[in-house]
Amino acid sequence: MQLEVNLINVVIFCTGGIITNKMKVFVSWSGGKDTCLAYHRAKYIDKFDFKYLLNMATEDGNRSRSHGINTSLLKAQAEAMRIPIVQIKTTWQTYEAEFKKAVLNFKEEGIKAGIFGDIDLQEHRDWVERVCKEVGIKPLLPLWKEEREKLLEQFIRAGFKAIVVATNAKFLGEEWLGRQIDGQFIEDLKTLGYIDLCGEKGEYHTFVYEGPIFKKSVDFIVGRKFLKDKYWFLELREKRRSKCEI
Numbered sequence: 001m002q003l004e005v006n007l008i009n010v011v012i013f014c015t016g017g018i019i020t021n022k023m024k025v026f027v028s029w030s031g032g033k034d035t036c037l038a039y040h041r042a043k044y045i046d047k048f049d050f051k052y053l054l055n056m057a058t059e060d061g062n063r064s065r066s067h068g069i070n071t072s073l074l075k076a077q078a079e080a081m082r083i084p085i086v087q088i089k090t091t092w093q094t095y096e097a098e099f100k101k102a103v104l105n106f107k108e109e110g111i112k113a114g115i116f117g118d119i120d121l122q123e124h125r126d127w128v129e130r131v132c133k134e135v136g137i138k139p140l141l142p143l144w145k146e147e148r149e150k151l152l153e154q155f156i157r158a159g160f161k162a163i164v165v166a167t168n169a170k171f172l173g174e175e176w177l178g179r180q181i182d183g184q185f186i187e188d189l190k191t192l193g194y195i196d197l198c199g200e201k202g203e204y205h206t207f208v209y210e211g212p213i214f215k216k217s218v219d220f221i222v223g224r225k226f227l228k229d230k231y232w233f234l235e236l237r238e239k240r241r242s243k244c245e246i
Helices: 002-015 033-045 071-081 095-108 122-135 148-157 183-192
Strands: 023-028 048-057 085-089 113-115 138-140 161-168 204-210 220-228 231-238
Touching (some): 033 048, 033 148, 033 204, 048 071, 048 095, 048 113, 071 085, 071 204, 071 231, 085 095, 095 122, 122 138, 148 183
Parallel strands (some): 023 048, 023 113, 048 085, 113 138
Antiparallel strands (some): 161 204, 161 231, 220 231
16 A cells, blocks of 8 residues: 555654654544544554644634634543644644644654645645754655545445535535535536535535544534635534433
8 A cells, every 4th residue: 555655654754754653643633524534544654653633723712723624622632532633723824833743742742743634735745844844743644646536435344424614705605504515515526527526625614523533423513604704614512411421
């Protein structure tokens, strides 16, 4: 499997050719389908020790900076994965500096690499590689240059469940909010003809609530739909389980 060969080569590079212990890594975390699939693929290789999920949040700490997802839901994902999550409050202007600061703290704990869910936007990869190089961390991109439809099909076959939580109003209307990521979703996007199937250019964002990386599903309550800065958002809130449900 080419993915396994590529990731093992990275481990050899970072450890000087000795693979006696798993490499400590963090995962750049959005809570969406791509970051979940990237983690799932890297976990399959069984060469990594996943120490943290890293999520960049809004200034008030209530929502993720990239997808607008309630940070309590991201914490619930991390709990279901049994991996600690580090959530950093930031503006877009201070994003890079705060990201570097967090990764430098990880580096002090022996973390040598970061997992990223980018697929093929070169400007994103350029940023990831530059920032990681500046702090002395190796970037790993398990999904890079993969065919879009195959990625979505693998995501679905693996047992992941996700819904659309944000759309760029220029491309997709509010009626797409809450859609499940399934075969019909793929066909409907293909019918439109002008949408990147994985939403790589920001056409849509997702929240993953069930799948092979979780020890339990992440329960949530669907709230209102609203338009902000030319994006449609679906409000999700964490559903607290009663003691008899736990």
